[in-house]
Amino acid sequence: MILGWIALEIGETADGEPNGLTVALSTIGGSFVSLLKAAVPPLVFTAIVASIANLRGVSNAARLAGQTLLWFAITALIAVSIGIGLGLLFEPGANAAVSADDAAAPSGTGSWLGFLEGLIPANVLGIEASASTETGDNGALVGVETSIGFNVLQIIVVALAFGVAALKAGKKAEPFLAFNASLLSVIQTVLWWIIRLAPIGTMGLIGRAIASYGWDSLTSLGWFAGAVYVGLALVLFVVYPILLRAHGLNPISYFRGAWPAIQLAFVSRSSMGTLPVTERVTYRNLGVPRSYASFAVPLGSTTKMDGCAAIYPALAAIFVAQFFGLDLAVTDYLLIVLVSVLGSAATAGTTGATVMLTLTLSTLGLPLEGVGLLLAVDPIVDMGRTAVNVAGQALVPTIVAKREKILDVEQYDSANAENLFTEEGHDDAASAPPVEEQVGEPVAART
Template identity: 65%
Template structure:
């Protein structure tokens, strides 16, 4: 005899609540509401201590930013070494590899220049009247100080500083110079290439370390909705609606820059190499579209590589090197336009004047530091690297994180388009592009055949890779 046990149904939350983007939006709304409440509870006396709600929001926001900052150094170090190690796959095609890197730099230079111009034209952070943070030490140094600062004084790029606390006691703090860490990682990566097989155990260990760090970073990123509550709440409580208006203007400036790169700069480069603009976009569009939806270059990688080979006519042997390398280092959205406009926004927001040397630093860091975008927090890493190098308050990172998911879709779409564009241009210049395949009729389909199967395969590979995908991650990679 069998008995049936009626188990009560577990009331599950609506499925849409599990979407990471929805959680960020909810955190944004909650932060706005709590920030307004905290602002109304604040005393008119500027010397009065902050109320309990404002203090709580401040702690939540600052703690989240501290977690992100703590993960930057190991991510940059391991990601850059892994990116350089990928060059081993094309040991017999050194010329193609260097031409690829050169065009990565050229397109990044164009994109960051557009970002600087837009920042100066739109003035997204101007007029807020906000004071500079109390812990802001001022300009970090001139151009020569930056150049000499590239040379690390120790292996980890550590810098120690001692200053008096509010109580009068001396306190010593230790910080990392992120750009020095980048230089160290580049040197080690190149040395590993030169050593050859003897470096295999080291590179394998580095790859494992990168995977572990990315997992830890993902855990931190999953806390972003909570961090958003604190960051936005603190911003509204301290600055009022002025902050929201400035962030909206900043977002518009970013999307204008992304549109200029995608629909003006890229077509000019395509046409100047004697290729059809229509054929490029019709061929690369499936990957660009998936990148916009998924907000992950790594998640879109299988489809990007497939369209580069089968639609754009890039040889498979070269595409298998250039596209994966581009997925970790070719970031015109995250590593060029975004940090340029963001750095100018932060400076304007806190009333800091930038000089010509600092603008040149923004350009240099954007071109050379794009390798640091590998991982799940590419835009955050580049933003932190740019602000710290130029000498701007890192408080701006927390402020801009609130609107990051809105910008991430457009940034990733530009990243993916550039990752397909550069191999196409290099192949054309090297005379190895299959132009018959490039100019083949699409007939409205992503591929000439089995398009549905390929799209499903790319989506499955994206989801099987882990958390990044399905529109749930915070930042493009």
């Protein structure tokens, strides 16, 4: 925070470029998130295949998956209801000081068809490539920039198919499963090295946030940003603790164990970049069996977005409607709920929630130009949105594991952030008993 404040005081260079300290902080923070993201595709694939191999019974896997999706929907329903209520209470669109000249449609929009098409893997690795061209003043081609990305939802689909196929193949697939388990151990070791850099990476991310984000923009959109953060706080510090208490779990232990992931999500603004840490805190700190956590957390990183896909689009849609003087009927509010509960996978764990917002606005028939009004404070509200996303991605597996009696309650009660940085050892996925042997049997009895 001190380094970020110093960089902010130094300001830009004479050429209007960021100063050296800001560049250094951005490079450190961005490099750390990039390292985490690089580990996501192989980690998700090998962990899900290994978890299916450990599940052994498709019926148990289907039940756990069903319970997980059900609680994703329940928490999203609560979150979007809070967002709608705060939108009507704060009236952010009526109290905004932004100009209609700031309205601008986004370059890309979300759609239900695009989401469904995104479920179909383009290749076995779920890798996506895009190219953009740059032309000069005379129209001549100056260069072509190619970027490579990945679609975690597609990786999950491919991994599920490989895992189930390996079970169906029986003994012939044992060498494949053994190789996958070995590769998973190697990936987890490399990931452990990356996570050890978390203090340095977090320093860069926090410093960059203070030095770069436009806090002055809050003056014109203060009511909207305030409503978003009130909603996020209600979900994170009221709704989640109530759900934990209802299942006999201590909320303090949850926050103590999940805090490293929540903190990293806040400063990185990326659920996907935080995914490796989220998965680790879920099984290591919160006591969720790794065979289940390695399936539920990656799934949650694409479909569990209480911040980006529930509270934010609800408030943003109400903001746009109020700003343009459009009245929303009861059916419109029901559509907001429907989109938030069913369409959160469209956010795909990326930084920002423009896809989900445009999906909501287009479903309601509201002007997409309203997205441009909110861009000024998007980095600020995105920090809180992402933190709540990740908190929910660790919460639901914990609740489901407790309901299915496979949660290690003793490990959960003793959760602390330091457990994240201890050596790998007994918790290797390959050594965990199949979940079919755990369901319905208390941990104490197994011990």
